[in-house]
Amino acid sequence: MQKLVDGVHRFQNDVFSTHERFFKRLVEGQKPLALFITCSDSRIDPNMITQTEPGELFILRNAGNIVPTYSNTSSGEAATIEYAVAVLGVQDVIVCGHSHCGAMGALLDPSQVTNLPSVRGWLGHAEATARIIRENYGHITDPQAKLTATVEENVLVQLENLRTHPSVLAAMGRNELRLHGWVYKFETGQVFAFNPQDGQFESVGDQGFEPRPIMPHLRAI
Amino acid sequence: MQKLVDGVHRFQNDVFSTHERFFKRLVEGQKPLALFITCSDSRIDPNMITQTEPGELFILRNAGNIVPTYSNTSSGEAATIEYAVAVLGVQDVIVCGHSHCGAMGALLDPSQVTNLPSVRGWLGHAEATARIIRENYGHITDPQAKLTATVEENVLVQLENLRTHPSVLAAMGRNELRLHGWVYKFETGQVFAFNPQDGQFESVGDQGFEPRPIMPHLRAI
Amino acid sequence: MQKLVDGVHRFQNDVFSTHERFFKRLVEGQKPLALFITCSDSRIDPNMITQTEPGELFILRNAGNIVPTYSNTSSGEAATIEYAVAVLGVQDVIVCGHSHCGAMGALLDPSQVTNLPSVRGWLGHAEATARIIRENYGHITDPQAKLTATVEENVLVQLENLRTHPSVLAAMGRNELRLHGWVYKFETGQVFAFNPQDGQFESVGDQGFEPRPIMPHLRAI
Amino acid sequence: MQKLVDGVHRFQNDVFSTHERFFKRLVEGQKPLALFITCSDSRIDPNMITQTEPGELFILRNAGNIVPTYSNTSSGEAATIEYAVAVLGVQDVIVCGHSHCGAMGALLDPSQVTNLPSVRGWLGHAEATARIIRENYGHITDPQAKLTATVEENVLVQLENLRTHPSVLAAMGRNELRLHGWVYKFETGQVFAFNPQDGQFESVGDQGFEPRPIMPHLRAI
Amino acid sequence: MQKLVDGVHRFQNDVFSTHERFFKRLVEGQKPLALFITCSDSRIDPNMITQTEPGELFILRNAGNIVPTYSNTSSGEAATIEYAVAVLGVQDVIVCGHSHCGAMGALLDPSQVTNLPSVRGWLGHAEATARIIRENYGHITDPQAKLTATVEENVLVQLENLRTHPSVLAAMGRNELRLHGWVYKFETGQVFAFNPQDGQFESVGDQGFEPRPIMPHLRAI
Amino acid sequence: MQKLVDGVHRFQNDVFSTHERFFKRLVEGQKPLALFITCSDSRIDPNMITQTEPGELFILRNAGNIVPTYSNTSSGEAATIEYAVAVLGVQDVIVCGHSHCGAMGALLDPSQVTNLPSVRGWLGHAEATARIIRENYGHITDPQAKLTATVEENVLVQLENLRTHPSVLAAMGRNELRLHGWVYKFETGQVFAFNPQDGQFESVGDQGFEPRPIMPHLRAI
Ligand SMILES: [Zn+2]
Ligand SMILES: [Zn+2]
Ligand SMILES: [Zn+2]
Ligand SMILES: [Zn+2]
Numbered sequence A, B, C, D, E, F: 001m002q003k004l005v006d007g008v009h010r011f012q013n014d015v016f017s018t019h020e021r022f023f024k025r026l027v028e029g030q031k032p033l034a035l036f037i038t039c040s041d042s043r044i045d046p047n048m049i050t051q052t053e054p055g056e057l058f059i060l061r062n063a064g065n066i067v068p069t070y071s072n073t074s075s076g077e078a079a080t081i082e083y084a085v086a087v088l089g090v091q092d093v094i095v096c097g098h099s100h101c102g103a104m105g106a107l108l109d110p111s112q113v114t115n116l117p118s119v120r121g122w123l124g125h126a127e128a129t130a131r132i133i134r135e136n137y138g139h140i141t142d143p144q145a146k147l148t149a150t151v152e153e154n155v156l157v158q159l160e161n162l163r164t165h166p167s168v169l170a171a172m173g174r175n176e177l178r179l180h181g182w183v184y185k186f187e188t189g190q191v192f193a194f195n196p197q198d199g200q201f202e203s204v205g206d207q208g209f210e211p212r213p214i215m216p217h218l219r220a221i
């Protein structure tokens, strides 16, 4: 804990003091570029990966970057999405999974959650991911490859869940919101984005890459 | 969106390439110092405030830095807390509110959430905050002062909620976990920590500040 | 009630007795062509509209042909869909709305459900429909046209909800399941099917009509 | 799917065209005779069994003809019942089970639902049926006889559940609503109705049969 | 609080010391005569009213003597009933309302619960009572008479809810459990029991009174 | 049942008749000293233990004296607590466990609840108790000592849960409410109260005992 307190001192002396004007201006309100949904994993720093500054990313983080579907029972995820889309008017939402995700590992190996009732219940929102892997990926036996497939499919499943939120569907119907599926591989620094045209994740760093939002709303008005 | 893609390129070229060895070592697993719970507000960057690096903070973020109580219905918050405490063994949990919080503003002015059913339901987990302000803070009329009181009381309420999570209570009973209540005021760069000895928030930057965990478990074994 | 009892007698004497062999063969099990999801409205007879016989349509009916999203709380709809897709292996699912739908009328006029707490709660699963109409259809003022748009958009919203069910997503990933959006206009006998290529509903009876499933899974394996 | 599209054409050409006036009159609104609750099983056609026409039966169908009790969490069943009783004013409600019901079979053999979380959760609303069979029917060992008892007891259990819905209880208190328990045996064309006077199901086709509503409200005003 | 502490001393000195053998024998286990469900109102003492001793009444108390229906979401009431019936094997369950019940008063006047979200939600389990009074008792205008009718109807509604609990239905099917509806009028010392034969509550103290369980299970085996 | 009816007669003849004036005065309303939360166990009589009279204790009883946390889903416990604190203004709340508690025994031995789904679900609200015993009390092997520790820790856990209820937190913030943890050992007549100063339960009957409320609100205004 002392390390964090020391860090706060360092932040105040080294960072804030030299950017005071910038921080003061943030009082005027936030107008983030995007809603960034990712895992709580300590190895991910969304602002570092995207080289963004305070005020640019509205960030939702939980174990497994999971998005419960819209339902009559509210959730922190539903509220945060609704606030980002309907109040702040973000134009892009990124669901970003990552390599070596412990939550996805637990999804593949339920024995890990025997004494973790909250994690077990939470992974129920990734049940579609689990079923897809179980039913459609029987041909992959390498554990590492299976985990990678799980992380990728889970990003797609959570994007489906995201599409059930009223504010999201309504904004997509007006062509005012785009959804993106990313996977961050921290050990190589790579970021992969799902390309709906060929159904594959492709490296954001590659030559000629351009962001392609996935699945427009069924009916544009 | 293009700005974020450009940022990824910059991250890869400027940051990752010069710290490759550091990032590769993260594959061995994470052993974060603390669980940091804060708002999704884009103006907060937990790693910047605490000057921490990838691997050091397990981060849970949602609108209003709210922690639903433990219940039979799991939540992203419950799962993330359970994972941090029971699996990763973090020793400190920080609930960090912030100045100018839109969620707390909406708690004080329900008319803002008329068309936001998910936000409205979510703020139900801060109902204790709302009641405390309504019943106990009638003497404060200045809107800004009322919002500050709301942010502070909400941090304390969410700490109470946090204490109902089994993994938290059990670890506290072994004196292996400490809870902290913080408020970050981004426009001044200040961080305030709750001091249970005098019931006030005090500046982390002040001379002689030392972190005081709040409320040990009732009964240490 | 006497009319229904008389009907049973008539069924036994006029229908069953002349098709006894057919009915007996149904004991061997069911292998329905499709799952047909429609409203409870008495004016709809799915078997009549599609001219199908016992054993051909697995039928789910409720007020408003609503499909709650997949969530940790099960529902009759979730169970019925899972049974149809994962156990019976249906290859097509049709969500069929209809003209003059009372549930959709109530969605547009909440004053109708003041004393109907169950209906009010249920319409929460069509909140996306309500928001789409409110935010995106302000230009339509004619009540009849607005109701038609509501019925159509609701079919599309419920198809989004349908896509969150694990058995559905997994089967779509194998290209073994196709989803269809229909609207039945009983006063003209017309059936309209959504065509994802132009984003419009088109008459099933029209020359050259061919069924087009909507929205394949993001990633076909 | 093509078969269904062909059926729609046939319906339009053969059925609608010769009854156009009848269908057009349905626009005036529905005034169904009864609410008919039955299983989604494809082998059941409620309109055929009762020889009723469009406009005569309000129909609720799900796997197992299950009626969740009234609770603070709404359901499609609660909404449909409330709409039928409180808005449409139906005077009779029939809960109709059937022979060879797959849902009831799964209730007796939980191993069938291992990979069907939605079905498993849904059968929780038939837990009373399961307990009654387990505790009170130990003397029946023949699987077919046990399934028949399960189907029958389940109809009675769902009628108990039905009685907890406010609109149902209130209408029964005014003697304006009658409840009926039926079982349809499709392989023989028989329909059995529960007779509360002797506690047995008796054939609707039998000489001298007359419908007997079960269990009036406790207190007539 | 000091009064309660003094009372404990008095209990130990005056009551326990003279009945030590009786209390010690209770260690062998409990075999209560009945499950007694009543309101938390401080003016009710179930053991005093029935002149029973420790070990004779299993007691469930909450605001309004409300019994949520059986559902997939457990409750303290469901668990207590299940324990009493299935584990302890009680043979009688009494739901006992009372005069001047504050919870029933709030049910009639929702303005009282504006700032009481938990009470408001809880009264949802008495929604049938509210609807019955609203729809069927319009002819009663005297507030006191309306409250009495509400208390009585609520006892009957909660008995309906009680009947949905699996352990209750199963035991009733074996004729091993009887349900009773009582109302206690503390200001006159009267206890009224519902008589299903004439649909009225009659005084337990009256000449020739004998307990009549209400509503046997539909089907005796 | 006849025994209870005879008891009512005896109550009317022997108790009520000699205290008629006292009972009549209760019509004026209740102003209980405290909210007393205890188990449904038949061997506990709160009014006897505290030697209190009708009107003095507001009593909440369920299997295991469990208090679900405050959440968006209301419960009988939440409503009863809110009514006691916010409407009646009680100044003390006592959570009272007891020796030989069957619910706590079941918590230690889950095999007992295999066929008790409602009890199993309900014990989820004592999951923190179970985890504390499992993780922190491994050194206790004697079953009786383990049960005693479970009963004691559960009282503390439920006090934590109690603190999440808005009315409780708000009243504590005004220093108008005090919480107490008790354990009643019926076979010895002893009552133990938790002393937060040394973290032990001490006998209420001991020389010099004085009630010490536990855990004041974090911040008194
Ligand atoms: Zn992760
Ligand atoms: Zn905020
Ligand atoms: Zn309809
Ligand atoms: Zn069936």
Ligand SMILES: [Zn+2]
Binding pocket: E039, E040, E041, E063, E064, E065, E098, E100, E101, E102, E103, E104
């Ligand atoms: Zn009461």
Ligand SMILES: [Zn+2]
Binding pocket: F039, F040, F041, F063, F064, F065, F098, F100, F101, F102, F103, F104
């Ligand atoms: Zn107990």
